Amino acid sequence: MSDPTGVRPWRDIERRQTRQISVGDVKVGGGAPITVQSMTNTPTTDVAGTVEQIRRLEDAGADIVRVSCPDQESSAALKDIVRQVNIPIVADIHFHYRRGIEAAQNGAACLRINPGNIGSRSRVKEVVQAAKDHGCSMRIGVNAGSLERHLLEKYGEPCPDAMVESALNQARVLEEEDFFNFKISCKASDVFMASAAYMQLAEQCDHPFHLGITEAGGQRSGTIKSAIGLGNLLWAGIGDTLRVSLSADPVEEIKVGYDILKSLGLRHRGVNVVSCPSCAREQFDVINTVKVLEERLSHITTPMTVSVIGCVVNGPGEALMTDVGFTGGGRGTHQVYVGGMPSHRLKDEDIVDHLVRQVEEKAEEIEAKRKAEAELQAQTEEAPSAAE
Template sequence: MSAHNPSLRPWRDIDRRKCRQIMVGKVPVGGDAPVSVQTMTNTLTSDAKATIDQIRRCEEAGVDIIRVSCPDVESTAAMKQIVRASRVPIVADIHFHYKRALEAADAGAACLRINPGNIGSSERVREVVNAAKANGCAIRIGVNAGSLEKDLLEKYGEPCPEALVESALDHIKLLQDHDFHEFKVAVKASDVFLAVAAYQQLADAVDCPLHLGITEAGGLIGGTVKSAIGIGNLLWAGIGDTIRVSLSAEPEEEVRVGFEILKSLGIRTRGVRIVSCPSCARQGFDVIRTVQKLEERLQHINTPLSLSVLGCVVNGPGEARETDIGLTGGGKGKHMVYLSGITDHTVEDEDMVDHIVRLVEAKAAEIEAEASDAGTAEPVAAE
C-alpha cells in the first residue's frame, strides 16, 4: 500500500457505530464491512439495454450496489436480463405495488426497497417477506421527509426527526413481526439539519445497518456540497454503512462524489486522491486545466494512491512530501516531479500530463504487485 497512508495517524480515526451485518447479494453491509457506495439508474427499466449500459458506466466508476426502479410489469419483466448482466447487486425500487416486489424478488433482485406500511394488509407484507426469504433478498426501508404518513404529519405538524424515526420504527416492526431481520433503513430529507438529526436519533434506537443520503440534494455542485455536509457529518460521527449521493446528474457522477466523500474521511481509499491548489498568478502552468485532464484520465485507476499538483514552490514541496507523486510548477516551462516525497526529476509543459499519467499507472502497478506478493491484495469493495 501507499507509504503515505492517512489511516496510520490516530487523530484521523473514526469510531464506527456497531451494528449487525446483512448481505445485499455478495456485498456485506454493516458490521465491520466497508461503507458501500450506491446509485440509481434513470433509464426506463423496461429498456434493458439502456439500463445495462448505464449500470456498466457506474460499475466502471466503482459502484458497489445499484438501484433500479420497478414501477410496472414491463420493468420487472426486464429484471432477469438486467440482473444477469450486472456485476453488482441490484436493488429493486418498489413503492406501492406489492406484486412488483414479488416479481422483482423472483427475477433475482438482491434487495427490495419498500416501505411495508405502504403496501396494504398484513397478508401482503407476509407475501413480500416470504418472497424475500425464498430468494435471499434483503429489504431497505426508505423513509423520506417528502412522503411521510398522513397520521404522523397530523401528529407532529410537519416533518421532523421524531416523525421520520417513528415512521422507520413502525416499518421495522412490520418486518420483525414476520420474523424478517435482513433489512437496512434510511431516513432521508432534503434538509441537511433534519436528515442528520433523524439519523442520529435512529442510530441510537436500532441495531440494523443505516443507508445514508440527503435526498433531492440538487445539481452537481450544490448537491455535492449538501451531500458532503450531511453524509460527511454522519460518517465522521461513525454513523452510516452504505451511502447514495442524490444528484440531478448522471448516476456515475453520484458514484464519483460518493467515493470522494469517503476518501476525504479516509474511510475508503479507492483510486487517486488528488491534492491541488486553486491556482494564482504564481502558477508555473495552468493548474485548473491540468487537474481537469488528470481527473479524467485517471478515472480507470482503482489502486489507492495520492497525487499533488501545485502551481508553484510556495506549498508544492510540502504537499509533495505527503503524496506518492507530486508535481510543482517551475520556471521556463520546466516543472519538478517528486516520487514518494523526494525530488526526482523535471518535466516540460508539453509532456506534463502524459508523463504524470504514466507515473501514476506505474505506481499503481507497483502497489498492486507488492500487495499480491505479500498476500494482502483485496478486492476494491473490501477496502
C-alpha cells in the same frame, strides 16, 4: 477507523457498530467497507438500455445499483437484467406490494419498500415471505416527503421524530416476522432533518443504515448538500452504504460518493488529486492542468494520491505525503516527486503526459506489491495445513 495506526488520532473515525446484512454477495454494516450506490434512470422495461447503464455504473465503481419497478412489466424485466450484470440489484418498490414479490422472484438481491405507501401489514408480510424464499435482503426506505398519514397528523409536518418512528415501526414489523436481513434509510431533502433523523435513529437500534440526502438537486448544488449531510454523519461514524442523489448522470453519483468517502479516509478508489487554487506565484497553468489530468487518470482504480502545486511554497511539503507529486519551478523547470521523495526534474515536456505516465507506473508498482503480499499471505495460511 481512518487511521488504525493511531499516529494521527485526530483523523480517527469510530464507526457505529451494527448488524451485518447481505445484499447479494455484498456485505453491508458490521464493519464492512461503506458501499456506494446509484440508481438507473432508464425505463426498466428497456432491458438493453438499463443493462448498459448498470455496466457504466459498475465501471465507475458502484457496489450496488437500484432499479425502479413501478409496474409488472418492469419487475418482469429484472429477470433479464440481473443475469447480464455483475453487481447486486435492488428493486425499488412503491405503492403495490405485488411488485416486491415479483422482483424477489425475478432475481433482485434486495427490496426497497417505503413504509408510507407500501400498504397494510398483511401486504408487508407477503413481501417479507418472498424475500425469505428468494434470499433477498430489504431496505426500509423512509422519506420525509411520503410519511404515513397518521404520523403527519400526529406531528403536524415531516420531522425527524416522525421519520424515526416510521422506521422503527416498520423494523418492528419485519422483526416480528422473524426477518432481520434489512437496513434502514431516513432521507429528506432538508440536510438538517435528514441528519437529525439518522442521529436519533442511531441511538435506538443497531440496524445498518443507507445514507442519503434525497432530491438534493443538480450536480453542483446536490454535491454540496450531500457532502455536508453525508460527511457530517460519516464523520460521526454513522452510515454503512450511501447514495448521492443528483439530477445528473448516475455515474456522477458514484464519483461524488467515493470523493466524500476519500475525503474522510473511509474508503479509497482511484486517484485523489491534491492541488492548489493557483495564484500569481504559479509556474504553470495549474487549473487547466488539473482539469485535464483528472480526466486522463479516471481509468486508474488503484488508491493513490497525487499533488499538483504551482510553486515551491507548499509544493515540496504536500509532495512528501503523496505517491506522485509535482511542484512548479522557475524558468520552466519543475520538480517531480515519487513516493514522497524528489525523483527528477521536468523541462520542455508536456506536464500532463508526463504525470500520467508517472502515475500509471506507480499504480503498477503498488498493484504488483499488493499481489505479492496477497500471494505470500496465502502461502503462509496454507503452510500449517500442508504440514498436517
